[in-house]
Amino acid sequence: MAGAGQAGCAAAWDLAAGGARVLLLHGGPERPKPCAGGLTIKALRRYRFPLDAVIRERVRSVAMSRSGEPPMTAGAAAPFCVMTHRRELDALCREQARARGAGWQATAGVRAVRQDHQGVTLISAEGETLRATWLIAADGAHSPVRRALQGQPPTAPAMALEGHLARERARHYPPMTLDFQEVPGGYGWLFPKGDHINVGLYVWRRDRARLAREHLADYARRTLGSDALEEVGGYPLGTWLARRPPRCGRVLFVGDAAGSTEPLLGEGIYGALVSGQLAAGALLAGRPGDYPLLMADWGEELRQVERISRIFYGVPALGYAALSRWLAPTLLAGYAEGLTLGGTKRAWRSLKGRRHLLGSPGA
Numbered sequence: 001m002a003g004a005g006q007a008g009c010a011a012a013w014d015l016a017a018g019g020a021r022v023l024l025l026h027g028g029p030e031r032p033k034p035c036a037g038g039l040t041i042k043a044l045r046r047y048r049f050p051l052d053a054v055i056r057e058r059v060r061s062v063a064m065s066r067s068g069e070p071p072m073t074a075g076a077a078a079p080f081c082v083m084t085h086r087r088e089l090d091a092l093c094r095e096q097a098r099a100r101g102a103g104w105q106a107t108a109g110v111r112a113v114r115q116d117h118q119g120v121t122l123i124s125a126e127g128e129t130l131r132a133t134w135l136i137a138a139d140g141a142h143s144p145v146r147r148a149l150q151g152q153p154p155t156a157p158a159m160a161l162e163g164h165l166a167r168e169r170a171r172h173y174p175p176m177t178l179d180f181q182e183v184p185g186g187y188g189w190l191f192p193k194g195d196h197i198n199v200g201l202y203v204w205r206r207d208r209a210r211l212a213r214e215h216l217a218d219y220a221r222r223t224l225g226s227d228a229l230e231e232v233g234g235y236p237l238g239t240w241l242a243r244r245p246p247r248c249g250r251v252l253f254v255g256d257a258a259g260s261t262e263p264l265l266g267e268g269i270y271g272a273l274v275s276g277q278l279a280a281g282a283l284l285a286g287r288p289g290d291y292p293l294l295m296a297d298w299g300e301e302l303r304q305v306e307r308i309s310r311i312f313y314g315v316p317a318l319g320y321a322a323l324s325r326w327l328a329p330t331l332l333a334g335y336a337e338g339l340t341l342g343g344t345k346r347a348w349r350s351l352k353g354r355r356h357l358l359g360s361p362g363a
C-alpha cells in the first residue's frame with residue numbers, strides 16, 4: 001500500500017482485519033496533508049472504530065453568503081457534519097490500522113513502479129526494492145504511482161488552500177460558514193475547531209481561479225479580524241474517477257489517486273474511505289478485477305455531481321438562489337441521515353422520502 005492517508009488507512013485496516021499481509025508505505029511531503037477535516041455523517045459511519053477522541057465540533061447549521069443576497073443560515077434537526085483536526089484524524093487511523101496488524105514503513109517517496117504477470121515492484125526513493133502481488137495506490141492527488149503508470153489526470157483537478165487561526169486571535173468564533181462570493185467557481189470557508197478556526201478557499205476546477213495566500217489572509221482578516229494564519233498550505237483534490245478506471249493491471253487506485261472526491265464542495269474523505277474499503281474487499285475476495293465494477297456506483301454519483309457543479313458554478317446567481325431557498329435544508333436533512341447528494345436527490349423523488357427529509361408529522 002503506497003500512502004497512509006484516509007484511503008490507505010481504510011484499506012489497510014480492512015485487509016489486516018481480513019487476514020491479509022499488508023504493508024503501509026508512508027512517505028511524500030513532510031508537512032501534514034492540507035485538509036479541513038470536516039466529515040459528513042455518511043463518512044463518519046464508514047469508520048470501523050469510534051472517532052469520538054478526535055471530534056472537535058458536531059455541526060447542525062451552516063451560514064452561507066453570496067454578494068447581492070442576504071446572508072442566510074440553514075440547519076438540520078441532527079448534526080450533518082463533524083469537525084476533526086486532520087493531523088489527529090490521520091494519527092488515529094494509522095494507529096488503528098497498525099493495531100489491526102498492518103505493517104508500517106516510512107519512505108521519502110516512490111522512484112519507480114513496474115508490473116509483470118506475478119506482481120508489482122516498487123522502488124523507493126531510498127533505492128529499496130519492494131515486491132507485492134498487488135499494490136494499492138493511496139498516495140493522494142499528486143500520486144507518484146499514477147503518474148508513473150497513467151500520466152497526468154484527464155481533467156483539471158479541484159484545488160483548496162487553507163490555514164489555521166488561533167481562536168484567541170479571532171474577533172469571534174464563527175459557525176461553519178461557506179461564502180460563495182469569495183472565489184469564482186468555488187467558495188471560502190470557516191470551520192470552527194475549538195482552539196482554532198480553519199480558514200480556506202476552494203475552487204472546483206483549478207483552471208477557473210488561482211488561489212493565493214494573500215487572498216486567504218485577506219479573507220481571514222475580513223471575516224475574523226486577523227490574518228495571523230498558521231500552517232498555510234494548498235493541495236489539489238482528485239475529481240476524475242468518472243473519466244479514468246481506478247485499476248491499471250495489478251495496481252488499484254483509491255482515494256484522491258483514483259480521483260474519488262466529489263467536486264461540488266470538495267468532500268474527499270468519504271470517497272477515500274469508500275474506495276479504500278472496496279479495494280480491500282475485492283482483494284480479500286480474491287477478485288481484484290471486480291474493483292472498477294464495485295466503484296461504478298460512486299463513479300456515477302460523481303458524474304452527476306459534476307453536472308450539478310457545472311450548473312451551480314456556471315450560473316452562480318441561479319445556483320445560489322436554489323441552494324438558499326430550498327436546496328440547503330433538504331441537502332442538510334439528507335446529510336444528517338447519512339445520505340450522499342445523489343441519495344438525497346433520490347429520497348426527495350418519493351413522497352415518503354420527501355416527508356422524511358422535511359421531518360413532516362406524517363413521515
Ligand SMILES: Cc1cc2nc3c(=O)[nH]c(=O)nc-3n(C[C@H](O)[C@H](O)[C@H](O)COP(=O)(O)OP(=O)(O)OC[C@H]3O[C@@H](n4cnc5c(N)ncnc54)[C@H](O)[C@@H]3O)c2cc1C
Nearest residue numbers: 003005006007027028035036037038110140255256268269
Ligand atoms: C485544503 C483542503 C481541505 C480539504 N477539506 C476537506 C474536508 O473538510 N472534508 C473532506 O471530506 N475532504 C476535504 N479535502 C479533501 C481530502 O483532504 C482528500 O480528498 C482526502 O484526504 C483524500 O485522501 P487520500 O488518502 O486519497 O489522500 P491523502 O490524504 O492526500 O493521503 C495520501 C498520503 O500518501 C502520502 N504519499 C504521497 N506520496 C507518497 C509516496 N510517494 N509514497 C508513499 N506515500 C506517499 C501522503 O503523505 C499522504 O499521507 C480537503 C482537501 C484540501 C486540499
